Amino acid sequence: MSDSNITKKALAQALKGLMAEQPFSKISVGDICEECGMSRKSFYYHFKDKYDLVNWVFYTEFIEAMSVSDYQNGWALFAAVCSYFYRERGFYRSALLIEGQNSFPDYFREVMTPLLEYLFQELYTVEQDARFFFDFLIDAFLSAIARWLIDERGVSDEEFLHRMHTVLVSLAKATLKDLDNEQ
Numbered sequence: 001m002s003d004s005n006i007t008k009k010a011l012a013q014a015l016k017g018l019m020a021e022q023p024f025s026k027i028s029v030g031d032i033c034e035e036c037g038m039s040r041k042s043f044y045y046h047f048k049d050k051y052d053l054v055n056w057v058f059y060t061e062f063i064e065a066m067s068v069s070d071y072q073n074g075w076a077l078f079a080a081v082c083s084y085f086y087r088e089r090g091f092y093r094s095a096l097l098i099e100g101q102n103s104f105p106d107y108f109r110e111v112m113t114p115l116l117e118y119l120f121q122e123l124y125t126v127e128q129d130a131r132f133f134f135d136f137l138i139d140a141f142l143s144a145i146a147r148w149l150i151d152e153r154g155v156s157d158e159e160f161l162h163r164m165h166t167v168l169v170s171l172a173k174a175t176l177k178d179l180d181n182e183q
Contacts, residue, residue, distance in 0.1 A: 015057070062084060066080070075165075082161055116137065116138045123137075
């Protein structure tokens with residue numbers, strides 16, 4: 001591993017540790033540097049600000065590690081996504097509450113949208129309403145994931161997946177029943 005990656009990972013670990021103890025808004029770049037014994041100059045050599053560091057953690061730990069070809073179908077991939085977020089829920093619970101410019105929720109949506117479009121592509125084939133379909137499902141899934149992670153009750157990833165599956169199956173059944181009644 002290069003020295004640059006070692007430094008970035010040390011800063012990331014310091015940030016994750018601090019986020020487990022206090023809200024992101026209370027954490028300064030100085031706090032992060034002090035936590036891992038580095039200078040502010042080192043921090044700013046690698047990152048624009050603490051928001052950039054949060055996004056880097058997500059990108060390197062999740063996006064770079066995720067390979068869609070490793071999964072048999074979209075549901076298996078979604079299960080892996082939920083498993084990762086559950087393991088790292090302390091960090092993401094705090095990260096998803098960040099507000100303002102360069103916030104993690106905005107970055108989360110930007111990065112997750114192509115992944116969710118990939119998951120949903122086999123479900124929808126009508127071109128004219130594709131954008132509406134994808135936007136609707138992406139908004140629903142991202143909101144559900146964020147709400148699940150922020151919730152302090154700590155529902156497991158298996159329980160969350162079960163609930164998502166139940167909702168989706170119930171919705172599909174109700175829609176099919178409505179279609180049958182219309183005919």
